[in-house]
Amino acid sequence: MSIGSDILKPNNTLGFLLKGLTVVSLLSTGSYGDISALENLALSIFAPDRTSPARRQGKFVKCLTPIVSSVKFYEPYLSRNAKIALSSLFSRPQLPKSYLSRSGLFRVHYTTEGSDAVPTxxxxxxxxxxxxxxxxxxxxxxxxxxxxxLGYPEPVKDGGAGGDDAWDVYLHDLGHLSTYGFTNPERRIGNSSTSYIEMDNDFQDPVFPTKGLDAIHITAAHEFFHMIHYTYYGRSGWEWWMEISSTWMEDVAYDDVNDYYNYLSFFFGHPEVPLNRYDGSHEYGASVFAHFLEERFGRDIIRRMWEEIGRRQSTSLRIWEKVFPGGWRDVMGEFALWNYFTGKRARPDFYEEGENYPEVRTEEHTSLPDSGQGSLPYLASVYHRFLPRGGSMDFFLSLQEPGVWKGWFVSDGEWWPAGTGESRMEGEEEVTWIGAVGVTEGNYGYRYLASYEASAGDTTGTSQQLAEFPLPNPFLPEEGKLVVRFHLDEPGKVSMEIYTILGRQIWKHEEEFPPGDGKLSWNGRNSEGKPVASGIYIYLLRYGGRSRKGKIALVR
Known part of the structure; x- marks a missing residue:
């Protein structure tokens, strides 16, 4: 493809954030001033002699497909000097030798001489x-x-651009670019694009976290998946998801390599960052999102997400609302809970490899009373842990626009859903609040207040529990119902909810009660009237912003 070609057309948005340089909504706003940030970034990597030393790319970036994709699709808006300096991205590498793979599907181009020479x-x-x-x-x-x-479609054929109809892979030195490789989109065909792969020529550079044969394997799996991505969507706009899903695919192919471990801290250290951020680091740590989806809903969900992209031809995050069971809100809520149970907190109910993951960054509060507020952007989560070590406490939480939030309380190895809107909790000596925003745009506020319970420490007064413990426990449905008794000082609505150990609601009942003693019961069936299996369940009783929770054992 020659410089200046208009074969590849950009889409309406470019969300690119790398080394603190941002290029956004160039075409939708009609303003191209920020294109210089993209130029400077690309030059710092591919033509560092054209930029100042302060701007030169220095860190390892696992895959350069996002920036190559952005440069190619926004090429019409690059300056003439940038196009000349980045000309290597607009033409295929010239290597004298090639080898056709045994399947006949791939042609690997290489040389045995000079700086690009492969091991001989x-x-x-x-x-x-x-x-x-x-x-x-x-x-x-x-x-x-x-x-x-796995059932993904073949990449689009390039019409013999590399000498025949095989998919082309070019091996040359990429160590000086601090990357394993990248996939270069070339020519639009309908909604798809042809592409070719460029990979390092020996995978021995000191900058590479994984080297040798392992690096060959994961890079091949990663970059070939990018070729498939361009079959679904032949434009720019899904780079963050391309990197998340390709990094996940590496682990599907080579579960014992675990190169993605090297980047998890970029995600777990910043849960407050939107899921779709890509900056050369975050997106590779965020590959844990694809692991969560696979382990929670099955491996096919990743393919269904790509199929929806191909069907809709849109970069809107809302296109997955019906792909996800329960939509974005439920998925982000469960994802946030799973991300808490890693490292020393890992449990068998969550990530299979969770004990090898870092623990998510949590803000700790050790002195009461303590109050505060904050805000959280779309598709992000926050963790606040209160451990005053001074007795039981009262906790109050208020959420702006409660319909966008999904949250949890975790205490003493137990977890239960946090209420929406305003929530109040009593009698806990230690609790962690996990909040997740499950919508695809905007920022949303929250505030909290934690203080010692009236009956704790040197304070005076009493604190009456909302309810007694449920009986019987263990609970045998064949012998009767599970009953929770409570006392109300004022009339109001009381709800009783039953959740699986993973936090999925299976039954709920609400009822208005007058002042005085009351009770609610559960017969061991779900909301559809079907008997639930033996196991441990969580009950949650709510009334007027107060709640009581616990675990029950159901035995059949």
Whole structure:
């Protein structure tokens, strides 16, 4: 593709944030002033001699597909000097030798001379470097997994641009770019784009977290998935999800490599950042979102998300609202809960590899009374832990626009859903509030107040519990109902909710009661009237902003 070609057309938004440089909504606003940020960033990586030392890219970035994609699709708005300096991105590398993989699907281009030379070891004496054959074999394996087993479509063929109809992969030195590789979109065909892959020529550079054969394997799986992405959506706008899902695909293909562990701290250290941020670090740590989706809903959900992108041809996050069971709000709420149970807090009910993940950043409050407020952007979460070590406490929480939030309280190894709007909790000596925003735009406020319970410490007064413990516990449905008794000082609505141990609501009943003693009961069936299985469940009783919770054992 020549410089100045209009074959690739940009979409209406570009959300690119790398090294603190932001380029947003260039076409939708009609203002192209921020395109210089994209130019400077691309030049700092691909033509550092054209930028000042202060702007030169220095950190390792796992995959440069996002910036290559942005440069290619916004090429019409680049300055003439930038187009000239970045000309290598608009034409294929020229390498003298090539090898067709055993499947005939991939042509690997390489050289054995100069700075781009591949390792020349050839143990089988067939005239083809073993390194090249390893790359070809890894690509063939990626095709079998991603297309034949997982059911993704083949990438679009490029019409012989690399010499024949095989998909092309170019091996040259990328260590100086501090990246494993990237996939370069080339020509639009309908809603798709053709593309080719560029990978490092030896994977031995000190900057690489993973080296050698493992790096070959994960990069092949990662970049081939990008080629598939361009089949679904041949424009710019989904770069963050491309990186999340390709990093996840590496682990599907090579579960024992775990290169994504190297980036998890960028996500777990900043849960307050929107999920769709990409800055060269966050998106790779956020690949844990795809792991959550797979483990919670099954592996096919990732493909269904890409199919929806292909069907809608939109970059709106709202297109997945019906793909996710319960929509964004429920998914973000559960995701936030799973992210709490990692590291030393890991439990078998959550991430399979959770004990190897870092613990999410949590703001701790050790002195009462304590009050505060904050705000949280879309598709993000926040964690506040209150552990005053001075007796039981009262806790009050108020959420702006409660319909966008999904939250939890965690205490002493138990967790239960936080209320919406205003919530009040009594009698806990330690509690963590987890809040997640499950909408796709905006910022939303919250405030909290924690103080010692009236009956604790040197204070005076009494605190009456909302309800007694449920009886019987363990609960045998064949012998009767589970009953929770309570006392109300004023008339009001009381609700009783039953949740699975993973926080999924299976039953709820609300009823108006006069002042005095009352009771609610559960017969061991879900909201559809079907018997639930034996196991541990969470009950939650709510009244006037107050709540009582606990675990019950159901035995059949």
């Amino acid at each position: 070891e050839d143990k089988d004496k067939d005239g083809i470097p073993d390194f090249v054959q390893e790359v070809a074999s890894a690509l063939d394996s990626a095709y079998v997994l991603e297309v034949e087993i």
